Amino acid sequence: EIVMTQSPATLSVSPGDRATLSCRAGQSISNSLAWYQQKPGQAPRLLIYGASTRATGIPARFSGSGSGTEFTLTISSLQSEDFAVYYCQQYNNWITFGGGTKVEIK
Amino acid sequence: QVQLVQSGAEVKEPGASVKVSCKASGYAFATYSIHWVRQAPGQRLEWMGWINTGNGNTKYSQKFQGRVTTTRDTSASTAYMELSSLRSEDTAVYYCARDSGTLPIWGQGTLVTVSS
Numbered sequence: 001e002i003v004m005t006q007s008p009a010t011l012s013v014s015p016g017d018r019a020t021l022s023c024r025a026g027q028s029i030s031n032s033l034a035w036y037q038q039k040p041g042q043a044p045r046l047l048i049y050g051a052s053t054r055a056t057g058i059p060a061r062f063s064g065s066g067s068g069t070e071f072t073l074t075i076s077s078l079q080s081e082d083f084a085v086y087y088c089q090q091y092n093n094w095i096t097f098g099g100g101t102k103v104e105i106k
Numbered sequence: 107q108v109q110l111v112q113s114g115a116e117v118k119e120p121g122a123s124v125k126v127s128c129k130a131s132g133y134a135f136a137t138y139s140i141h142w143v144r145q146a147p148g149q150r151l152e153w154m155g156w157i158n159t160g161n162g163n164t165k166y167s168q169k170f171q172g173r174v175t176t177t178r179d180t181s182a183s184t185a186y187m188e189l190s191s192l193r194s195e196d197t198a199v200y201y202c203a204r205d206s207g208t209l210p211i212w213g214q215g216t217l218v219t220v221s222s
Contacts, residue, residue, distance in 0.1 A: 001167075032207075043212035044212060049207065049208040055208075055210060087151055089208070089209070094156070095156075096153060097151040100150055
């Protein structure tokens with residue numbers, strides 16, 4: 001099983017600021033990395049796949065980067081609807097998820 | 107539109123089994139595999155297993171091997187996940203999700219509560 005580690009666990013950000021979330025894979029996963037957003041009581045929503053490709057309908061303020069073992073999700077200017085928990089997921093060898101980063105209002 | 111609709115919440119006693127359904131609509135069911143993912147309260151998402159809806163092949167997480175079974179009924183466009191020998195730690199929301207490499211389509215989730 002490929003272990004996925006996210007940091008930080010919680011990120012306090014003011015609306016309009018930039019948020020940078022990190023995800024590390026226990027072994028190289030090439031670019032087989034996805035990011036999801038989850039709000040309370042809802043199923044996760046796919047934001048990014050292939051490490052850097054936005055899913056359909058996802059605003060341009062969300063961007064992903066990285067390959068191999070180190071990945072980053074950047075939200076360029078946080079909107080009120082962006083405060084949520086974000087998960088990374090590898091799909092290079094079946095599926096594993098990171099522990100999540102909660103983005104909260106500062 | 108493409109959607110997955112899951113069965114309703116369940117309350118089970120320890121040692122029992124639960125079977126959750128996931129009905130697909132808006133696409134050719136046997137074209138895309140289905141994954142099952144669960145989330146215990148306040149915990150991370152946890153992959154449980156997968157079923158190829160075309161040929162019925164399955165793959166399970168080692169953690170759940172021996173306790174989980176995924177099946178499908180292509181005539182009903184429905185996938186199923188059965189978890190046996192339930193314990194309190196299995197209290198969680200269980201999701202099905204359509205496989206496209208990633209998981210772009212999710213069911214609404216089914217809360218399973220294990221309590222005596």
